[in-house]
Amino acid sequence: DVKVTQSSRYLVKRTGEKVFLECVQDMDHENMFWYRQDPGLGLRLIYFSYDVKMKEKGDIPEGYSVSREKKERFSLILESASTNQTSMYLCASSSRASYGYTFGSGTRLTVV
Amino acid sequence: GQQLNQSPQSMFIQEGEDVSMNCTSSSIFNTWLWYKQEPGEGPVLLIALYKAGELTSNGRLTAQFGITRKDSFLNISASIPSDVGIYFCAESSGTYKYIFGTGTRLKVLA
Numbered sequence: 109d110v111k112v113t114q115s116s117r118y119l120v121k122r123t124g125e126k127v128f129l130e131c132v133q134d135m136d137h138e139n140m141f142w143y144r145q146d147p148g149l150g151l152r153l154i155y156f157s158y159d160v161k162m163k164e165k166g167d168i169p170e171g172y173s174v175s176r177e178k179k180e181r182f183s184l185i186l187e188s189a190s191t192n193q194t195s196m197y198l199c200a201s202s203s204r205a206s207y208g209y210t211f212g213s214g215t216r217l218t219v220v
Numbered sequence: 221g222q223q224l225n226q227s228p229q230s231m232f233i234q235e236g237e238d239v240s241m242n243c244t245s246s247s248i249f250n251t252w253l254w255y256k257q258e259p260g261e262g263p264v265l266l267i268a269l270y271k272a273g274e275l276t277s278n279g280r281l282t283a284q285f286g287i288t289r290k291d292s293f294l295n296i297s298a299s300i301p302s303d304v305g306i307y308f309c310a311e312s313s314g315t316y317k318y319i320f321g322t323g324t325r326l327k328v329l330a
């Protein structure tokens with residue numbers, strides 16, 4: 109069964125900590141994405157990647173960075189976590205040959 | 221960033237009722253997708269629409285790509301408790317990047 113796996117379902121971190129959210133896909137997809145989901149705001153794109161070592165900013169990149177050293181892995185980094193980054197984070201991947209994304213189950217991050 | 225207007229924001233319905241929700245945009249798009257997110261999970265693709273006027277069904281779900289290419293509709297017939305979740309529309313202008321609606325939260329009362 110093809111899937112996108114996010115390393116943690118729940119995380120609690122302290123303000124100022126550096127936080128790593130990991131995402132791995134086993135579908136050999138070229139494209140990978142990080143979204144955050146907040147009530148009433150839907151899904152907002154943070155960063156995406158079309159290829160290894162390639163990244164592009166989405167709509168809300170401030171306070172975040174990403175890394176894609178291997179095709180199957182896309183990491184989201186919160187350089188210095190803040191309380192307004194408390195949210196559900198969703199990773200997704202897609203193929204250039206088909207429509208739509210496959211999403212992971214999400215990581216609910218709480219920054220205290 | 222651009223977002224789609226999705227309505228209603230939430231719905232509480234009785235089991236067996238039909239459900240309608242829609243998504244509108246000020247721009248023209250090439251592809252409309254509808255996703256469902258169950259509690260504690262990521263969104264899962266339900267239906268994809270590729271051309272204006274297209275009507276596509278997936279079991280009790282029916283979705284349509286508006287003629288103007290600026291809107292889309294999702295209908296669920298004879299709702300059941302497992303239909304509960306958040307329904308998202310998403311669209312693309314032809315790139316690999318999709319824009320998502322704000323979601324419609326559906327609750328079904330048995």
